[in-house]
Each structure stands twice: as structure tokens, then as C-alpha cells.
Amino acid sequence: MKLRILLINPWIYDFAAYNMWAKPLGLMRVMKYLARFHVETHLIDCTDAYTPKRFAAGQYLSTPVPKPPVLSHVPRQYRRYGKSPAAVAREIHSFGHADIVCVGSTMSYWYPGVQHVVSLAREMLGDVPIILGGIYASLYRDHAAAVSGADAVYAGSIDDGFLHLLGTFGLRLKRSRRHTPQSLKHVARESRIAPILASTGCPFRCTYCASPLLAPRWQQRSPEEVADEISMLAGAGVLDFAFYDDALLANAETLIKPLLRKLLERGVGVRFHTPNGLHARFLDDELAVLMRKSRFATIRLSLETADPVRQGETGGKVSCEDLQRAVAALLRAGFPPSRLGVYLLYGLPGQSLAEVNEGVELVSSLGVRICLTEFSPVRGTAAWDALVKHEIIPDTLDPLLTNNSIFAELFCGYDTEKLRALRLSVKRYNEELS
Template sequence: MHRFLLINPWIYDFAAVNMWARPLGLFRVAEALSRFDVELYMIDCLDSYRLKRFNMGKYTKTPVPRPGVLKDFPRRYSRYGITTDEFTERLRMIPPVDAVFITSVMTYWYPGVFEVIRIVKEFLQDTPVILGGIYATLFRDHAVEHSGANLVVSGQIEGQLSNVLSSVGISLYPVKQYMPWYKLGFYRNLYYAPILTSRGCPFRCSYCASSVLQKGFYLRDPDDVVKEIIDLAAMGVQDFAFYDDALLYRAGDHILPILGELAKRNLHIRFHTPNGLHARFISEEIARLMKVNCFETIRLSLETSSPERQKETGGKVTNEQLEEAVTILKKVGFTKEQIGVYLMYGLPGQSFEEVREGVEYLMELGVRIYLAEFSPIPGTTAWSELISEGVIKEDIDPIITNNSVFSLLFSGYPHGEIQKLKDRVNNYNHQI
């Protein structure tokens, strides 16, 4: 019998909050492997946090030196998650494995990936290390050259698993049905769970890499989604976060049947949408079902209040559509505290005045405001625009694309003014 270890690495960043996140990509790899006669082990380096309201949490953090390229950046840099001692102790407890699968998420979190690979190589020596995930896909050349992994896989590993295993000298054949990740025994306690009801996105926003990472748009069977939620609720999960890129798209075929079926149950659970909903798709029927099903955290994506930039970046929402969505949500009983809107700053060509006007607009609308710093992503229109204008180079160190770093270095906004605006937004949010 073959054994495999799956690892979700640390976050290395200036700030990190756990908004019901778990390594969904790594779970898909585990589910694909479960069809074989194998033993699976997992180390989630981010499974260390202090639970707060709705089972959100702050990751445990350890200050670490800033990477050389950020040595003069004026903020404290930290490793988020379990300690290195905890990690090595867990490695020691696992029997010899045939391969190690390591995922990667934000491109600028790669120092955490590299540190995990270094330690794994030290302890497991000749065991092949397979690196996949978002960073490995978007910055493949960088990962191949610098990560230390034996194999770097771009795209969805689970769809090419046999070839991946063959590349490291392993041949396996399916002998059973796959097991869902939550039945594989990876976690002792499951207070929250992310839910993905679809893959990909039908929209092509200039700053988003969804269409780069996932070709096409696929909806899961609503019955399968409902079953997953019921199963997880029976295991003690209290909070569910939808991480779809387009949760409300084709609502009549998808989210409406899901919410309609869940409304018939008495599950005593809560739902959250941290990824941002398309305001244009919020109808009174959807809003009422969201209210019945105890949606506690609603995030809407606006990004900019400028009609011109809305069109330039993909045209997914207008101010009028946002206003209508907010009106509907408040009509069915959602409070200002529950409704939040994402507003981006630092987009290519976006002035500070445009950002300030967006803040004023949302304050008048009476919703919570969540400022989101722009981060350039390879393969997007915004990335190509920055390259062509000479703002960044194709071989930029991915760590510079960190949203906090990039906005400070390249937005052109006066640092003091943007901080004043952030403080004003924070004060406003606290008063809601």
C-alpha cells in the first residue's frame, strides 16, 4: 500500500486573518487519491488560530525577518500558523511516505512554501516533493527554479494525477469510489468549512485570474452540494463560507434549488460569502432565501464607483445594480452590519480621488466598506497593461506583488493620505 503526505504551507505576510479558509485544492487532490488503495496523511500548517465570532479566527503568528527584497519595507513580517517545532514533530509522527503533495495559494506567500519544502527535504530526504496550486501555476518558472520541489505541476493536479504519479515513478489504478475530504480524518474538529458549488467564472474582469486558473465554468449538482452541507453539519460544522467566484450566476438552476432545499431542513448553521457576490444577480427571491438560511456575512463586489472604470475592468456591476441589491437585502431584513462592499484601490490608472469618491459613495449607501488593495496577477489584462507601460517587468519577484507592498510602491498615492482614508473607513465601520 502506498502512502502520501499532503501539506498546506504557512502564510508569510504582513497580515492574515482566517475567513473560514481551508485548502480546497489540496482536498481535491486527496479525494482523487482516495480512489486508490492508499493511506493519506495531512499537515495543515494553518490549522492554528484563535476562534472569534462566527468561528472566524486570527492565525497564530511568529515574527520572522523580512525577505531581502522587502528589508526596508516599514511593517512587521510574520509566519502565520503552527510553529516550526510543531511542524517537524508532526513530520516525525508520520510513517515513511511515497510522495509529498504541497499546495500554494497567494503568489507572494511562496516563502512559506519554500520553508516547508526545505524542512521536508531535510527530514524525508529522497521522497519526491510535488508542488501545485496557484503560485505554482501562475509563476511556474519561478517555482521550478527556486522552490526545490522535484516536480512543479500547473493547473488542476487531480485531472492529471496518473501522469503526475508516473513522473515520480508511481503507478496506481483506481479500486474504489472517492471519499469526500471531510471523511478522510484530516481534522479533529470542524467548526467551519468552505463550500465550492462551482468551478471557474463566466466573467473576465481585468484584475482577476479566475479564468487563467480554471478554463470554463462548471456547476456542481445541487443535490451533491446539499448533501455535503448536511454531512458537514452532522459532523459539527456551524459556519459555512461559499468561495465561488460566481455563486449567484444561473441562480434558477443552481443556488436557488440549493437554498430552497436547505430551507426545508432544521440545521442550525450559518452561511457567509467572503468572496464577494455579483450584485446584479441579487433578486428578492434570492435575498429572502439567504435570510431564511441564516446568511450572516454578505460581501458584495463593487471594486470602483467610477462608471468608466467599471466598464474598463469588465462591466460586472454598475452603481445602480449595487444600490438595488442593497435595497433588496435591507428590505428582507439584513442589517447594515451584515452587508459589506469591497472597494479596490491601486488599480492601474486609478487616481486617489476616485478611491475617495468610492468611499464617500458607499458611506452614503449605508453599508460596511472593505478596502482591498490591488495586486497584479500574471495572465490578467491588468498585468499585461502594467508590463506594456513599463511599471513592472515580466520577471518581477512574486513577493513584490503582495498587495500591501505593491500599492505602496506603485499606486502613486500619498501614504499619509491613504492611511487617513483607511482610518476614516475604520471609524465609519465601527459606528455601523
């Protein structure tokens, strides 16, 4: 008899959220891993309720909810994003008996959504073991074990350690003779958008980034394997693909360039988006032309700061000259400026608003979109350690207070009115560009 495994992607609890082609990639990888065993899996995505707009991205459905006490002083409306609890309860009931429940997690400051899902699953399924995994579980394992309500917390990527954890609950998985990519079938059946990972990890070690903590080894898949996956999903009706690699363009000659050539040879007519910032230093004219021919519709480049000293101190992944060359290559390839965006961070340890303004001026001089992004500290990174060392935050800071929507205003000492004026000027600039 097959083991029945229910996987649930929790709600988002936040002050703001927008669906940039998000899918529960971690749980989909779990489903892909489990496909080699004699099991029945089903994925419930609590966030899969939004209004698609341009290129299938869109606004989540949301409901106002009370703020946790630690956020009570924040003068903004807190919301739950996604399906109604009643709708999720109906899906759990429809699945019926489960031998194990696997709950995913992403942003650490969304853990109230984890708590809600675990509580609902416990109420409906009784003593069925609940395992929590994902980014929050990996970065805040002790915190998750203390507050999530799950029976076990699984840290790190899915591997055979998961089988050992199941064994502690008396569950044994039997290998199947047939290996079918259930996670991919689910995406193709349920949606016209799909996330893609052509690689995991990153060759850089930026001081503010969690990638080395979550994927210590940088590994690239074969272009053929990724092309087959995209072709299969495209054949099933998926139109928009979002690359979620941390270093998609690194080693371009062995991954992204041959991948795009293979897709062009096959005539795969889909669109691509890169919500994770691309490394500008690896983007040359040849790659820009390939991306244009392959119908990249949304391109985001990472700059983070225009200060050369801070660029070097935080990892040295990009320079202003790298960015200028990359943007010029993309424009020569025929990309409209409105399709190109550059990420700029504000709120980094020791970063002034004057420095942020310098970045805004540089990007606006290039005539492309400015993606002004709030810094959120990640426990275990050098940036976190610097904040703790200078007594800006305690090492025991509640993950809710690392929320990028509020962190800069609470801990960076910025003049609130000047920060709001900067945001407004960037918004107006982007609207004029569109």
C-alpha cells in the same frame, strides 16, 4: 500495499493575515480525487493555528521572522502565520514513511512558506519526491520550479495528468472498490468550519482577476450534490460554511436558489459566509429572503470601483445601480447593515485616490460596511500587461512585490499620508456601524 501520500498546506509569510474561514481547499480537492484509489492520505495544515472570534473567523498565531532582502526597505514587521515549525515537524514524524509529498500553494507572494515546508519535508523525509501544486505553482510555474525546491511543479486543477506525473517517479495508483470522501471526513473531524465550492470558474473576464487563468471553464455542480455535502458536514458538527465560488449567484435559478431551498427543507441549521465578493446584479428580493432564512451571517458584495467607465473597462460585471438594488433587497430581507460589506479596490492601473473616495462615499451612503481592499496584480491578466506596458512594473517582478499589503504604496504613486487618512476614515466609519 497502500501508497502513503502526505499533503502539506504551507505557512503564510506576510505583513498581515487574518483567517476568514480559510482551509486548504485545493489540497482537499486532491484528497477527494485520490479517494478513488488504494492510497493512504494525511493532510497537515501549517496555518491551522488561530484564535477563533466572531463566527469562527479569527487571528492567526504568528511569529516575527526576517524579511527577504527584496522587502528589506518596507518599514513593517514580517511574520510567519500558523503553527510552530516544531509542531509541524512532529506531525510529519508522526505520519512516518511517505511515498510522495504534495505541497499546496495559494498567494504567489507567500512562496517563502512553500520554500520552508519543502525544506522541512526534505530534511525529515530524505529523497521522497515532493510535488508542488496550487495557485502560485500555476501562475508562476517557472519561478516555482526555480526557487521552491520541489522535485516537480503541477499546474492547473487536479485531474488524470497528476497520475502521469506520479508515473514519472515510478509510482502507480491502484483504483479502490470503495470511494470515500476523505477530504470531507478530515474537515468534519478537525474543525467546525468548512469551505464550499458550488462552482468553479466565472462567466466574467475581469481584467484584474486570475479566475480565467486558474479555471478557464465555468462549471456549476448540481444543487443536490452540494446540499448532500453540506448536510453530511453539518451532521458531523460543522457549523460555519464559507462559499469560495467566484460566481456563486450566477444562474441563480439553477444553483443557489434551489440549493438553499433544499437546505431549508432539510432543516440544516448552519451559518453561511461569502468572503469572495458576490455579483450584485444577480441578487433579487427572492434570493435575499432565501439567504436570510438560510442564515447567511457574512455577506460581501463586489463593486471594486464606482467609476462607470472603469467598471466597463475592467469587465462590466457590476454597476452602481446593481449594487444599490442588491443592498436594498438585502435590507428589505432583514439583514442588519453591519452584516453587509462592499469590496472597493484601490491601486488599479490608472486609478486615483479621488476615484477611490467616490466609491467610499457611495457605499457609506448605503449605510453598509466598506471593505477597502488593496489591488494585487496577477501575472497573465490584462491589468498586469497594462502595468508592464506603461513600465510601472517589469514583467519579471518578484512575486513578493505583488503583495497587496505594499503594492499600492510602492507602485501607484499615491500620497502616503492621504492614503493612510482614507484608510483611517473607513476604519472609523466601520467601527461606528458595528
